[in-house]
Amino acid sequence: xxxxxREVVEIExxxxxxxxxxxxxxxxNEDIVLGAENFDNLVEFNLQED
Numbered sequence: 001x002x003x004x005x006r007e008v009v010e011i012e013x014x015x016x017x018x019x020x021x022x023x024x025x026x027x028x029n030e031d032i033v034l035g036a037e038n039f040d041n042l043v044e045f046n047l048q049e050d
Contacts, residue, residue, distance in 0.1 A: 004044075
């Protein structure tokens, strides 16, 4: 099962790569914390065989 959490963050950056790097850094430094309020109403179920 996969649940999707989503947060929109505005970033100033010169390139898309720089923006992604800044947001990743914010996420891993826990400046962005996703919780139940960020639930995107998308749940996927997948079957895996051993």
